[in-house]
Amino acid sequence: MSGFDLSNFIASFFDEARERLNSINQALVAFEAGTLDEEGLVSLRRDAHTIKGSALMLGVNDVGAVAHVFEDLVELLIESPDLRTEQATQFMYDLHDVLDKRLEDPDSKDLLDEKESRAKYDALLVTFKAIGGASDDAASDSAETSVISDKYIMIGAEEVQERKEKQKAEALENEASAEKHLSQDELNQLVAQQTVASSATVDEQNDEGTPFKPFIEQSESKGQGQRKSSGRFLRVDAERMEMLSNQVIEVSTEQSRSKKAESDLQAARVDLRTLRREWRKIRHLLDEQGNEQEASTIDYMIDVQLRHLRRMTEEARYQDERNSFVLRELRDHVLGLMVRPLDSVFSTFPRAVRDVAAKAGKSVRLVVDGSSVEMDQNVTEALVEPLIHLLNNAVAHGIETSEKRQETGKDAQGQVTIIAKQSGSEVVIEVIDDGQGIDTEVIKRVAVERGVTTQDEINLMDSGEIMELIFRPGFSTLSEVDTLAGRGIGMNVVQDAIRRLTGTIRIHTEVGKGTRFVISVPISIAVQDALMFKIGGQKYGMLTHMIDQALPLSANKIQVGQGGKQFISYGKEHVPLVDLRRMMLLKGEQLSEDPFVIIAEHIEGFVGIVVDEMLGEGEIMVRDLDPYIKRYLPQGLMGNTIVEDGSVVMLLEPYGIKEMGRTAPDQDLEVSLPEEEKLRFNVLLVDDSLIAREVEKNIFENLGFVVDTAIDGMDGLEKLQSGHYDMLVTDLEMPRLDGFGLVRQVRNQPEYKELPIVVISTRESAEDRMRALEVGADSYMVKQHLEASNIISTVKALVGPDMVKERGVEQQLDAAK
Numbered sequence: 001m002s003g004f005d006l007s008n009f010i011a012s013f014f015d016e017a018r019e020r021l022n023s024i025n026q027a028l029v030a031f032e033a034g035t036l037d038e039e040g041l042v043s044l045r046r047d048a049h050t051i052k053g054s055a056l057m058l059g060v061n062d063v064g065a066v067a068h069v070f071e072d073l074v075e076l077l078i079e080s081p082d083l084r085t086e087q088a089t090q091f092m093y094d095l096h097d098v099l100d101k102r103l104e105d106p107d108s109k110d111l112l113d114e115k116e117s118r119a120k121y122d123a124l125l126v127t128f129k130a131i132g133g134a135s136d137d138a139a140s141d142s143a144e145t146s147v148i149s150d151k152y153i154m155i156g157a158e159e160v161q162e163r164k165e166k167q168k169a170e171a172l173e174n175e176a177s178a179e180k181h182l183s184q185d186e187l188n189q190l191v192a193q194q195t196v197a198s199s200a201t202v203d204e205q206n207d208e209g210t211p212f213k214p215f216i217e218q219s220e221s222k223g224q225g226q227r228k229s230s231g232r233f234l235r236v237d238a239e240r241m242e243m244l245s246n247q248v249i250e251v252s253t254e255q256s257r258s259k260k261a262e263s264d265l266q267a268a269r270v271d272l273r274t275l276r277r278e279w280r281k282i283r284h285l286l287d288e289q290g291n292e293q294e295a296s297t298i299d300y301m302i303d304v305q306l307r308h309l310r311r312m313t314e315e316a317r318y319q320d321e322r323n324s325f326v327l328r329e330l331r332d333h334v335l336g337l338m339v340r341p342l343d344s345v346f347s348t349f350p351r352a353v354r355d356v357a358a359k360a361g362k363s364v365r366l367v368v369d370g371s372s373v374e375m376d377q378n379v380t381e382a383l384v385e386p387l388i389h390l391l392n393n394a395v396a397h398g399i400e401t402s403e404k405r406q407e408t409g410k411d412a413q414g415q416v417t418i419i420a421k422q423s424g425s426e427v428v429i430e431v432i433d434d435g436q437g438i439d440t441e442v443i444k445r446v447a448v449e450r451g452v453t454t455q456d457e458i459n460l461m462d463s464g465e466i467m468e469l470i471f472r473p474g475f476s477t478l479s480e481v482d483t484l485a486g487r488g489i490g491m492n493v494v495q496d497a498i499r500r501l502t503g504t505i506r507i508h509t510e511v512g513k514g515t516r517f518v519i520s521v522p523i524s525i526a527v528q529d530a531l532m533f534k535i536g537g538q539k540y541g542m543l544t545h546m547i548d549q550a551l552p553l554s555a556n557k558i559q560v561g562q563g564g565k566q567f568i569s570y571g572k573e574h575v576p577l578v579d580l581r582r583m584m585l586l587k588g589e590q591l592s593e594d595p596f597v598i599i600a601e602h603i604e605g606f607v608g609i610v611v612d613e614m615l616g617e618g619e620i621m622v623r624d625l626d627p628y629i630k631r632y633l634p635q636g637l638m639g640n641t642i643v644e645d646g647s648v649v650m651l652l653e654p655y656g657i658k659e660m661g662r663t664a665p666d667q668d669l670e671v672s673l674p675e676e677e678k679l680r681f682n683v684l685l686v687d688d689s690l691i692a693r694e695v696e697k698n699i700f701e702n703l704g705f706v707v708d709t710a711i712d713g714m715d716g717l718e719k720l721q722s723g724h725y726d727m728l729v730t731d732l733e734m735p736r737l738d739g740f741g742l743v744r745q746v747r748n749q750p751e752y753k754e755l756p757i758v759v760i761s762t763r764e765s766a767e768d769r770m771r772a773l774e775v776g777a778d779s780y781m782v783k784q785h786l787e788a789s790n791i792i793s794t795v796k797a798l799v800g801p802d803m804v805k806e807r808g809v810e811q812q813l814d815a816a817k
Helices: 007-033 038-058 061-079 086-103 114-130 136-143 157-179 184-208 238-288 292-337 349-360 377-398 402-407 440-449 455-459 463-471 490-500 654-663 690-702 713-722 739-747 766-775 788-816
Strands: 339-341 364-369 374-376 414-423 426-433 504-510 514-522 527-535 538-543 547-552 566-570 573-579 596-602 605-611 613-621 637-642 648-652 682-686 706-710 727-730 757-761 779-782
Touching: 007 038, 007 086, 007 349, 038 061, 061 086, 061 114, 086 114, 238 292, 238 377, 292 339, 339 377, 349 364, 349 377, 374 377, 377 414, 377 426, 377 490, 377 514, 440 455, 440 463, 463 490, 463 504, 463 605, 490 504, 490 654, 527 547, 527 596, 527 605, 566 605, 573 654, 596 654, 605 654, 613 637, 648 654, 654 690, 682 690, 682 713, 690 706, 706 713, 713 727, 713 739, 727 739, 727 788, 739 757, 739 766, 757 766, 757 788, 766 779, 779 788
Parallel strands: 364 414, 538 648, 573 605, 682 706, 682 727, 727 757, 757 779
Antiparallel strands: 339 374, 414 426, 426 514, 504 514, 527 538, 527 613, 547 596, 566 573, 596 605, 637 648
């Protein structure tokens, strides 16, 4: 076989080996929990044997050798159940992990050390022999690793079933023999005890049917959310499938433009009819001049063109409907090829929870349901990180230690449950734990201590808004950082990932009972329904599954709360209003006198987005943001779509919009100076919030400043180096580079040592204020407490009297000219 190209087979081998290793991982968790039967052990060994055989045949000898060690150990445990110790289990986990790392990188030059694995196996045999559990034959088999008894490899379900039936028959025989020696009274007592035990079991199952410890049927329906397979499969590179999917989406987008062609033809018909009417008004002039034949010819030509246009319009409509149907079918089939069952993700969780629980010193059981539900492959892969974070938090933050659980009357072993189910075009995934729940009082205290929010802001929040604080950057209730938690980035990562998937996340918790996170994500991101509307003359959209309702907004419905924030009552909720219309107003456009408000769902509540006009809803193709725009991580934008007229419409998302409203200064704040006192300083304003940026820009322009803006720290650095500015004003919480990093980098450059820097942030803690001043800021102001007099005095103090005088003279000279 020299010269035979094995490259394609090797690629397929690594794919298949990873799948079998995933199966091994699940089996190991069941083996450690004591729920893996003899048939499962045989399957475990068969997977290891297949990996070994294929690897050795294709020349991947290091993988084959380590898989050989794994197979030997499993075979030994099958034949000697008394050797199934914790030490043996951990060694199987270790072998799995080294194989997993190697299979993730087929081109790695760092090969596995067979001798090291074999030496550890031999050491384990010595340990078994020392405790009297291993025979000399096992050690002999290890020394002669090339000789493997084929009879064990062929053991399958039939042999296992025979063993089970034989063991069951022996057990029944023993029970019957024992009953012969019991008196009638003893038999009655035994029956009574069994009845009590059975009743206790039923009660225990009923207890498990609680919101935070649901009872999951073991026999999950395989058909739910899963297509019937033909049994014929073709292995295709995922990248090729993604390219095909993108091309189909692109074609579908182009198809929407054909509708514009139909409307253009229809408009041409209307124009031609108008022309015919106008012609008939002046036709009599030709008749009077004796040119009736020429007039009739023009009539005929117009009628011919109208009939021609009508046929073209009908043909265009027919072709459009036919092409739309074919493309929709093609799109659905191609997108269907991209779906995969959640089992590919869920199967890794038992091991992950097992490892986290071991590190935390807690006893935790993971229950999984809904692994057969199918989703888009890209969505499925993107869910791994947020779900791992939620599971880690459930163990690290939620589940108590066994001792504490028993003190409160709970089972010593905690339960974490993950459930998936399809609901229309969405998949709902719940991550539940029966731990200590989330205490809002603790959240409030920690959020203020860590500078995540201010005490004034906390005082204005309801319970839902307080719960949202756990998603803000920097929040964690753990006082010490370890390998599991405490860094304050976990839940923020979760929310960002769910937002990228155009999904939502909600929280249900009860102190002392547990916590339930409910994630809703679309089965496929590419095709969704959206509501279109206008803000300030510009067209925008929002996915309908994020919207609860759209209502006319009457001025008398608007209420003003503490801090000047506007809200409306919606059921029992106070919904904060965010009005972006002035910031997005196009030149020549007017704000609507009869606006609407879109009530959008947001974690534990709603946010109201004020819009000028509703344009209706329909199915759209969701496209990612342009890479240039995306690199700035714009707040409130999640993607775009191309509508029928070929224009690009930006898609908004509720969380970013609400954050813009939350972090914005008072929009009605009036700051002004007499014309003779205004100074023409150049200021660079850095803030990722559109509302805050526009409000602050307006403030400084009223002081006479020439204002340039940047949308984050990186953008600010670039503009600072390419322009000349007399002052830098920056926010703290920004993507890519935050305010602390921006100020530090600016001060590290000698030419900016004397540049006045002002921080304007929502953070009010003394720690944030001190940190900002330590890295080089000259002044620190809180957005919620901005006042005209404070802004003016701060600016004048920072720029200094000499600069004020100099700029005043310049202004007078310019005025004289």
